[in-house]
Amino acid sequence: MIEELHIKDLGVIADSKLPLGPGFTAITGETGAGKTMVVSALGLLMGERSDAGGVRVGASQARVSGIVHSSDPLVAEIVEELGGDLEDGELIMSRTVSAEGRSRAAIGGVSAPVGALGRLSERLFAVHGQSEQLRLRSQTAQRDTLDRFGGAALAATLRDYRDVHAERAAAQARFHTLTETQETRAAEAARLRAELEEIAAVDPIAGEEGELTARIELLSNVEELRAAAVGAGEALASESDDPMQRDAGGLVELAVQDLERVASLDPRIAATVEQLRSVSFQIADAAKELAAYANDLDEEGPGELARANERLAQLNGLFRYFGATTEEVLAHAETASRELLDIDGDDEALGGLEAKVIALREREQALAEQLTTQRSAAAEELGAAVSRELAALALPDARFVASVTPLETLSTSGADEIQFLLAPHPGATPRPIAKSASGGELSRVMLALEVVLAGADPVPTFVFDEVDAGVGGAAAIEIGRRLRQLSNTSQVIVVTHLAQVAAFATNHLRVVKDSSGGFTQSSCVALEGDARLAEMARLLSGLDTSESALDHAAELLELGK
Structure with a gap:
């Protein structure tokens, strides 16, 4: 869980501390105020690629730091490996990016490679935005999602399969190399024998x-x-x-x-x-x-x-x-003898490699079939669970299908083609979400997947950047309700422009833009009471003093309790 995020000189944000804490945090603000910079800041803490263009104009560097609480033993192991401090589960992480593009990271009070932030983030955060929705359209991402839902048993089979696949590929490559180079290696053997005979005929003595x-x-x-x-x-x-x-x-x-x-x-x-x-x-x-x-x-x-x-x-x-020298000649003879011995063993090695490849191929095929069986079972469960979530997200008649189609070709991930399909209404044929789902439908599918996956493979912190894109009304209310539900097991941070979503937050932050003085800078403030009510009214109508908007905002806040 991220307790606090400090952003300095990143984009339009000059210097702001965001109190986050547990539960559901909604981040709102006017267009251009810098809401997305919060997600960018979290991306820097996750080890994502930095961009000097993100440094605030006139500043020498941008800096992002976060106070994170974690009881994960693997997180503690990584921090200890780096020589950092993790006291009572509290970890301080930071990242600086200079105006020239140089990037530095610190973990637990010590300098660390930026890549170490990425290793930690795998255990701490899951960030979803428009790019994640696009990624979800890929079959690779869909397969990874299904495998994650499949749990420890499927993960163990996949590890075994990949080990055998890699071993079989290496043995097969070695077999092909020996087969294709037999003539060359035979010529090499003849050359080595001639050299050894020439040296033996002289029989040199060292020195x-x-x-x-x-x-x-x-x-x-x-x-x-x-x-x-x-x-x-x-x-x-x-x-x-x-x-x-x-x-x-x-x-x-x-x-x-x-x-x-x-x-x-x-x-x-x-x-x-x-x-x-x-x-x-x-x-x-x-x-x-x-x-x-x-x-x-x-x-x-x-x-x-x-x-x-x-x-x-x-x-x-x-x-x-x-x-x-005679010493060098004798050393050459010793090396040539070893090489000749290796080449002379080619025939025996070829026979052994061929038998090994056959055995590994059989083992690989068996594990691929086991993967298909486990994925098919997980796909049925995932489809039913996501369909139930979609019904609660204002898609009552939608049916989500995780399709598993066995292929003849064995890849590094098995022999299955995984596709996520969606039938938005009764009687419709399920079609790939990559081709048929609208932006609003894809947003809800992604959220439904995260809610379901959170039960099977919890993530400490979820960050959503406009997960409500393309939706509104009752659908937005259900998205807010589901995000609140997700916050019961994980910390949830959402950048949103919808009051229907923000109403369910337990912590509401507003990014405020100030254009006085001839330049724009933003900061972040926590909202409570009338200030939160006014922000909700602004989200609804664009006016924070409209009586009707204030009444509607109060109604939404009451609904979100």
Whole structure:
């Protein structure tokens, strides 16, 4: 329930607070005063699309806020999810629209996406105006209305049907994709096999290109390395027969011999002799290692270099197509293996998908038939209930029919064509309301539907924008009476131009237009006593002081009690 609505700088409304509260609120006023702006304000709170053109001329932004009371746990869940406050069931919602078109929303004291207002409005409001009457002419809206009346059992079947329908459609699409792309996927499989065979033939090892590059660098300089090793070996331990040739080992040995002759004269010399003997051994070992190193170089030679270059060339061949490194080539091979495994399973997958599609189609058909049965039963009940309401709305002989026609084609909503038909008098053939119902008849059909649906699926707040369009007299009185009845279970807010409807309101608000000062602005006032009587007289005759109009207004107010 909306307890209060605050509108600022929206259309012709400068700044106005509307005390709403429970029961039936009627909103009246002169043409152009801004009555419809109240509905527009509620639309903004419901998350509807904003329009910068609705911002009052000269204002930087329009702002709408509302105090809403709700005990719905789903509303509390949405508010908590957004981080807002909902204290004792009271929720503050607001929406601002700048003159540049920027829109912002707040829920429970925190900024929120505008879409969150839409989620909340589904649980809080139902707005009906001329556009809703037009929407009611569509078969989609008629089907949704019937399904809503069908209750929880029909809703559960529809959910199951849509789940199976979506699963079947996805499986069928996958089956068609695999079937239509078999040749392409077979070619893809051949390509993947060729790539894997090419990689397997080389059998790369992660990181080996680095080792090969270093090896090739070494082998490319083998002669220089061998000459250096041989030269160094000769300098350490020469094998020359030349008595004048002196190597490092020989010189150290001479030094040892010279010191040994005098070692007994000074103990310190003995320590030096030991050091030189150790150096002699190290020189001998180093000479042997250099000789072995030179030997190895001779054995590796050009053959080893050729083999290393050939291996690197094989790897480079892979690098051109499958990755810049051996790691990338191996990763490509792993991916190709997985893709090939997936393609190789196509035949098995096709068989499984075909069986799945058949099973799901049977389940889908069974649920569609169950939907048709449930809709047909609900249609009979809805037709009888709406016909009774139409009789109370000055259409005593009208017969409302909800027609359910099974179709062969399965859609996302089943296999039924739903049509609302109306026979306005006895003997008339029921015809689609989209083609045959007048504006006044359509207004009453919509109201009758809402009264019936309120019993099956209550909505906290109904907002009607000129639900009485196209009617008057006794029909208008019955519309007012039915709106009052609807307000026993829900809050009802009605924008009307008929005194016969406003007479049944428990709360009467008037939108007042003020054109002084060279510009127009409107505000809203609550009416009671003589002020309400004068407004009722104005609605009846256009004059708020006419004695006859005042008498008639008093009579209507008495009737509406």
